[in-house]
Amino acid sequence: MDLYQFTEGIVSWLVGIVNWILNWVGFHGLAGWLGSPDIIKFLTLLGESIVLLAIGFIVAITMIWQERKTLGRLMDRRGAMVVGPAGYFQNIADGLKTLLKEYIIPEKADKTAYNWAPVIMIGSSILLLVAIPLSGRFYMSDLNAGLLFIFAVFSITPFAILMGGWASNNKYSLIGGMRSAAQLISYEIPLLLSMVGVVLLSGSLNIGDIVNAQAESTWFIIPQLIGFIIFMVAIVAEVERIPFDLPEAEAELVEGWWTEYGGMRFGLLMLAEYFRGYAGAAVAVLLFLGGWSGPFLPPEIWFLIKVFIVFFILIWLRGSLMRVRVDQILNIGWKRLLPLAMVNLVIAVVFKTLGWF
């Protein structure tokens, strides 16, 4: 039983109850319309997306909590600790606080673009969740080219950043937005090239197939170690975390393109940041670390454990590395990662031709 059937069951049951009430009241036509398969399908998809959003939200909140606690230990301090068990509800309290903040739009901002940038940001981030399965049975959509879809959606955000940075009418924001565009061209190509090796070995762009291929042979981190490293470096740039968080470089650009966003917009951007962090870690797990495969525990739990471990690496990087400069990220991307990615591709081809996978 997968997520669709599960949700369909619940929806059918609920619709059955409602139909019984409607029939009892006497609205037979409405009950018949509600019971039709199209409506059931629509309601099922709606329910599925709510479940998915809730899970994404919980994972993001947990990630923020994990980041706070882990970063706290990295820095020899405690992190959030007062609200809730071990400070877990602190993020929810912070989220509620952002809701209560004043709603400020800079006077000279381009209002339309300014308002739409966070929407695109959070929208694209939620769209990422659609394509990421938690397990072979817990997914929203099983796309044939799921991997391509994920990275296509990933690449929307620099556009939102550029838009928001331009619309804020602030010099820092503008520079932040421009940096985002510059960063995009530096990491995107090594990222995709590092992925190509995995695609070659598994022979599919479908995420389920890739995971199954790993379950059959071995985790792709073993033949594709170089690819994994390149992927991790590039995904850090992709989700804009600290060695490569140039668009919001705190020390030089205040908060970069976020500078003028306050209140719940800021909260949404923050949430989107962690959605993307979740998506990045999830893709790393799916491509290189065997996805949801693992003994004893349910596959969903295994998947989330692996995601949190990969996210721990991202936090660890943040806790021990400095920010690189904008011209240096181009150097890293083009001069170091790209040749390495080529080498990695050759390795994949050799493995494939030797017939080991």
Added chain:
Amino acid sequence: MAEMWINMGPQHPMTHGLWNLRVKVDGETILDAEPVIGYLHRGWEKMTENRVYPQIIPMSDRLCYGSSMTWSHLYCMTIENLMGVEVPERAEYIRVIVLELQRIASHLMWLAAFGTDLGLLTVFVYCMRERELFLDLLQSVTGARMTYNYPRIGGVRNDLPPDFGRDCLRTLDHFEKKLDEYEEIFDGSAIFLMRTQDIGILKAADGMNLGVTGATLRGSGVKIDLRKHDPYSVYHELDWDLCTHPDCDCYARYRVRMDEMRMSCQIVRDALKKIPAGPIRVKVPRNAPKRTAFARVEDPRGEGLMYVIGDGTDKPYRLKVRSPIFVTVSAVPIMLIGYKIADVPAIMGSVDMCLGETDR
């Protein structure tokens, strides 16, 4: 992108205080820079003209929040020069010890801020943790954590506490181990080297002409340290070397300060070994003679100088403070021009800003 002026400050994470760096950028490249200061101007020098000599000691603590001991010590030394007072030897040794501990604490605060400027918050907490140990030491001597009010005209306020030598040595041993760890985090990181090497070049000739002093100038390879070349207190009796680095860039300044922390540990150890017994404070006259005097010290940030004119009363006629950062900031444009806007925090972090003494 067209050229534009960006105001970095007065409220900006890079500033470490309240000042404004106007930079003219073309894209990301800095074409021109102009520091704007004065946001913290308190008229300190004028305020001192209405206070009697001992009352100015706690005020001079407030000149710099990072290293208040050096400033109150400099003030006391200036007034001792003015009054012609001879300070007991034990007091001089105690002063050297607390000054060097203060130097370590100040450099640690600089290192913490430098790490934060480059995007690494972890080091901030680590450095503050170790700074806390030195603050605890200073607190056990002076009774306060930041504004010590410890040196007095003609000596120091009170003697060292009984177990101070033992605690101090233990702290220094622990600290030197931690210093290795910082070097692992900074020097071991390729990103740190990428961010600091060949950035913010200040040639030795430029630096000397622009009046830059202290670790910034020693980072340009000039072997000048006032503790060596204009010795005050008992520095000439202690065994130590000055630290320089020939690279002229941010990395060299970082290296010099790291070496200086080690050297300060050595000075403190040596001073604890050589400290004599005896009186710690001598009574000074209330009124200063009619003449002028000045004193120079090697502040953690550079050369500090105070120039005082006595007019025969118990208040100074004029007290002028030469703050090292005041001059270094005026030399900042030459370090910044031609680099990227992302290098501004690295360069400004490497000169160790302190606005309290700059604006006075």
Added chain:
Amino acid sequence: MQGEMPTVGLSEEAVVEAIKKSFTDGVTVGVVGPRRISARVARSVVYKLCEHLKSALSFEHVSCLSGVDKVDHMEVVYHISSYANECVIEITVDVPSDDPEVDSITPLWGGANWHERETHELFGIRFKNHPKLERLLLPFDYEYFPFRKEFKLRGR
């Protein structure tokens, strides 16, 4: 100058002798202590003296430049130090109150730039040939010279 500094330079007496030889009028100079030289200079020769100090006697560094209001006249006090000779010269220049103007030494040492700007705005002493004699610390619309003695503080 990169890297190496001359470690042994002139002694204080030699510096004083050299100044006395080059300047006969308007300069009284003497050694006041170890590594300390004091000089009182007329307004007209201060720039020439500084030029001589910089070029011939290797005084590289302006430590300090302060203005003093002596009610009937003003003074500008230079502390110029030499790394090579390891000594500091304190040059006092008298400036009349009604025409407070003195030659700027910023063309010689860039380090004097902000000191002169500060002295200008706090005491109203003008520095001739200064590249940019503008406000530095005080607000732009400030009308007084707050460090002059005629400016009384409110509190005490």
Added chain:
Amino acid sequence: MAKEAKRSRKNPGLTGYVLRPMYATLKETIRATLHRPNTVLYPWEKVELPENYRGRPGLVMERCIGCGICMRICPTGCIELVEIEDKDHGKMRKPQVNLGRCMMCGYCAEYCPKKAMIVTPEYELAASSRQDLIYDPYELQHKYKPGYEVHIVEVLPSELKRGAVEREPGREGKDRPELDDKKCIGCARCAKICPTGAAEMGQVGVNEKGKPIKRPKFDYSKCVGCEQCVENCPRDALTMKEVL
């Protein structure tokens, strides 16, 4: 002579070098997780203070003689003398401290001749209004513990030259008032104002009209050098003589 840089310039690469800081922070993380983190949970636990910690000034009421030295030395001018009813002495002047201006320099305790002003280790001084921060002498009172008072341990320069050892100065180290006999008019204001009773009026003779001529006599063992007599003298007949 100078200490040269230890490390030569490195050619920064991408991998390898990144691992060293990561290893260093990981060690620190494990240490922080196994032991406890370095931070102090402030409202629940507090840092131990050393004995001589300088918090707010305190007052030992019985010792205070109201000489006003603390008021005079205070750099911020936060101490004022106010009149209160004392049980034994009737009206007395005692210090009142405005903690909103106090900068905890400890000068009042250091210069207090009777060690009535002390430094207490209290540092949590937040109040809800500025008025609450003005501590009158009763609020200022604090339980005395040895170690709260500050002593000036200074030697006279003349003794330093003779190679004296450290000691706390007695009365002879204090500055003392001196009388200029010609200016004195015998108004006895100094004797009235003297908080210690060191100045007493004594008859030194009779003038041509047969009225007694009175002059103050100073008992220097009692004098604390508070300068009140000097300040209140209408004819400036008294000056402080410094003992050096």
